[in-house]
Amino acid sequence: MRAHQERQAGVMSGFSARRPTWGTVRRWGLYGVLGSWFALTLCQQANRPHPLGKRIDPTSMAIPNWRFFAPTPARHDFNVLYRDKLANGELTPWREQEISKDRTLMQMIWHPARRMEKALFDVASELLQASEKVKEVERIQLTVSYLALLNFVTNQVEHHPDGVRVQFLIAQSAGHDESIEPRMLFLSDFHSLDTSREPEAEEEDLCTTS
Numbered sequence: 001m002r003a004h005q006e007r008q009a010g011v012m013s014g015f016s017a018r019r020p021t022w023g024t025v026r027r028w029g030l031y032g033v034l035g036s037w038f039a040l041t042l043c044q045q046a047n048r049p050h051p052l053g054k055r056i057d058p059t060s061m062a063i064p065n066w067r068f069f070a071p072t073p074a075r076h077d078f079n080v081l082y083r084d085k086l087a088n089g090e091l092t093p094w095r096e097q098e099i100s101k102d103r104t105l106m107q108m109i110w111h112p113a114r115r116m117e118k119a120l121f122d123v124a125s126e127l128l129q130a131s132e133k134v135k136e137v138e139r140i141q142l143t144v145s146y147l148a149l150l151n152f153v154t155n156q157v158e159h160h161p162d163g164v165r166v167q168f169l170i171a172q173s174a175g176h177d178e179s180i181e182p183r184m185l186f187l188s189d190f191h192s193l194d195t196s197r198e199p200e201a202e203e204e205d206l207c208t209t210s
Contacts, residue, residue, distance in 0.1 A: 037063070078124040079171040079182060082153040084163030085190055092160050094169065097153070123148045124170050128185055141189065150191055165190040 127145035170186040
């Protein structure tokens with residue numbers, strides 16, 4: 001009888017040892033949550049019209065999306081140049097407003113100019129896309145991207161003291177690869193800087209190049 005009780009006690013103790021504790025349940029629950037999060041993150045990166053992760057988290061705040069440069073990463077830089085027309089009709093040399101500047105280690109911590117660089121890059125990209133779809137000059141000049149760049153080169157950069165009109169240009173370059181020549185993509189019309197000093201002059205046509 002005593003031996004039977006000892007065997008029964010041993011079985012119960014073994015069962016108790018194998019029974020999962022609350023800490024084990026929480027740990028495996030955490031593993032399940034993290035595993036599901038990882039799986040949904042992988043689904044979010046898929047190049048599909050409506051990925052599962054996007055349906056669960058439309059804002060991508062909980063399930064990250066790292067396809068910022070995918071599937072076609074940017075391989076070129078855009079360059080915004082501008083020049084002034086003087087009161088006597090002469091033109092100043094082209095001057096570049098750099099969009100992407102050389103990076104420094106300090107910019108990993110503090111880089112307030114990054115917002116301006118990103119804004120210029122996005123506006124230039126949007127204007128180029130609009131110029132491919134819209135062929136009428138007047139309609140291109142009324143797009144938000146065109147007006148934004150015009151406002152920038154009119155009010156945010158330095159001009160010649162005798163300048164009365166300004167023109168901007170968007171070019172494409174290979175970044176630090178100087179062996180590839182830049183290519184002009186978009187040339188704006190001339191626009192007034194100061195109407196009180198603007199002489200009578202012929203209008204120059206806006207043109208785009210592919």
